[in-house]
Amino acid sequence: MSGFLAHLPVLPILVPLAGAAIMLFFDERRRRLKARINVATTIVLALASLALLVETAADPNTAQVYRLGDWPAPFAIVLVADPLASLMVMLTSLLALASLTFSLARWHRSGAHFHSLFQILLMGLNGSFLTGDLFNLFVFFEIMLAASFGLLLHGSGAPRIRASLQYIAINLAASSLFLLGVSLIYGVTGTLNMADLSLRMAMVAPGDRTLLEAGAALLSVSFLVKAGMWPLCFWLPQAYSVASAPVAAIFVITSKVGIAVILRLSLLIFGQEASFGSEVLLAGGLATIAFGAIGVLASQAMGRIASFSVLVSSGTLLAAIGFSSPAVTAGALFYLVSSTLTICAFFLLIELVERGREPGADVFAVTAEAYGLDEPDEEEVLHESEEVGVAIPATIAFLGIGFFACALLIAGLPPLSGFVAKVAMLTAVLNPAGFGAESANAPVGVWGWSFVALLILSGLATLLAMLRTGIRIFWVPNEGSMVQRVRVIEYAPVVGLLALCVAMTAAGEPVMSFMRAAATAVHAPDAYVRGVLPDGSPAVPDGENENGVEAIQ
Template structure:
């Protein structure tokens, strides 16, 4: 039984990879069949990741093989290893859940907009899962490229001049980032002789100053590549346009892509450049702090300036990334659990919002939107005309869409009592608890700046969502009632229900996040677990 559970660790990579290859030769006229196969595949992966998350929640001792899977039965650092802990299990479950929602939504009509949609989703899922599970930098590069290759196709899915233009920019920028990734990996391997992250963490402190400089140069290049994907200012200028141009199901899955960069930065920052790294401890932390705060400010301004909901969602992704990057840059251990809670809540919210946007705008007229803005600025042109009705009846479809939009607005603004508020409260509570626990650790100017930006970014989201919501649902200019089918609104409702579940089960969720944070803050135990994992058969 234990051996069987051990092999579950590789299924989140093998299953979508095999299904992606199997779907390619099936004729595109059989899209319903391809969609059904893809859905079953993602559902299997989701169930597997739930089992893995349950095992991880019980502790590493409950994981078969201590959560280390040695491909080819070669031990680290000589062979390729997959490593499961609470953080990777959490992100695996989140990724497969978003992929399920996107696939169900796409089967209404979006999977017919281009070729091989379901194959690309499976390939993206395999790349993401591999990036979260891999224990060495070279295979991280392999899975990173697999993920990017699939995202290129998904962004261009559906064609159209705006989508093609944004897609070509996205491809060029990410190819440049991949080149930096490869150069950085080469510098680190040439200096240390290893790319296993656990092994690298044990060797860094003993490096000579000359070797340390090369490793830090390689790490800086890696950091740039990951920060491009995370969307840190000024490297994330491409993100709002690209995400707004993508089809709704593709954009919903893309909500997790920025978290890949943040995951790797967090993993390397605490494992490789932690307190045991000697002179390299905390490498790049000040840059993460400054860049994260600039990203929050840039994203909040973009949210306020956005007139289109797609761009508003894209800038909200930047606010989310900046909040997490700045939390890492502050270096306060007490904030880590709150940051992980915020990562999950913001990703679910933004993914749901990307799916909702197309449903809401389906019945909107662009000319009516322009006229609504004009009337808002200059007033009604015919104010002397007597109103015929005291109110406007809201059709059932618009009522459901309006409820979902309101939940998204509350979550994105961080208003109580939902998970967006709980996440921000946990972040700020960790910040103030740090000062209360140690009077010598007074709250610094950087801490207060972070608090101010968190509050102002929430205010910006509230203003922007209220403005767009009033124009869409309460303006006197009437649009066509959109036709929404069940398989389109269901994924939105499920993602928002997951946020509600986080709100009502915040206690158990925060305990899991705190246990995850404790794991990350014990890098020596992680390295020992990976490097001392026994080979299969006890040899």
């Protein structure tokens, strides 16, 4: 690339940083102006992300490297845009557009500095996906967490304060583990550049291997906390279910940061043939799917159903990464995009559906059903049977269609993209011959059959929970409910996100081809390493010993 295109990898970080900085010059009395700046910044970010995705898709075998200050790697701060990074940045921009548009109806006025925090969160997210070294990954990770702390409290209220205290405590603990893990890795290898780490692995002395793996384990735990792997996921349903609708919607992508980083680091540092942590990811992912499915079935409120659906999505992705197969990873990336778009739309839709319902209506409906309190008497049945029909308001019809589409997508039923993604993963797991000639005769195994069973059962659990909830909301008449006015600016983001899922279904083969290219690039990171270190050898500056650690003079 040359000219302006050469700066594309840094724009997803600079654009939200500049937007947030500009908005800080205006106080909250200029909220309308700040909203305009936020919208303009997010649109520019989406266009830059789209351009970066197009450039990456044109040549998925080449990683685009941006060296800040034009210093040579691994001493420079590098940003690396490969297919996985550009895909995640584009997905972040789409969710940001939907969440921000929805918030402009009323939520952005519910607290201070919403627009600035929103852009800072986007900066942290994009930086986490694009950075090429562990220290800057820690920096962007902390920027993302700091902004999410403020956004979780947006709208105030005792439930959000309680959830935020738990959220802050667990994420600060994860950050401490992150820092300890990075320190151990640097102490052993003498570098934090990801590409340089992959080359220096062979230079690590056998006696230091334990320290290196301990550092990698601490680093993994910190990201598994953010990804919501069981049993580290106790904080997630509570935090996501009480957050305001646009905040919960954008938080869906934050849980994918840990998954994307684990996918990259496990293959970049330890290599395709390494089995370090794969069984832990498989076992933890399957346990997370089971826990999330049980939570979905047990939940009475729609916010809790959506929150536990995030756990089912995270568990599915973690288990898929544990198979260490390009074919499974390709299906998992398709599933990542589809499930993220769908759950984001579901969080936005929940706020519209519950707006006209009495508080605690779901809990009361379950209690009435359990004790038979909702059974009509004979006179009511006779009176209702005489009615020819009941008019359905247009708002309820639109919300019902959106709810039905979300149910199909989250449960993975045909013909939408959730079904395509699950079929791609199941086909890869049940057909090991598709992984390559070396595994043509490999059996499916216990892990494979467990993954297949849990993937099907979790879809069934989601379908039952969504059917139960949909019947109570849209089918059974509720005298305490009122049809509320829904603005176009609120429903349009939901329609847009669901339309993207439909488009993924219609263009299934081209989208899956890109996912295969992204999975191949992640599993064979030679292009990534060559892009960062063109000479193909680890850099050892003066004053360092054969292990790459600075010598004591």
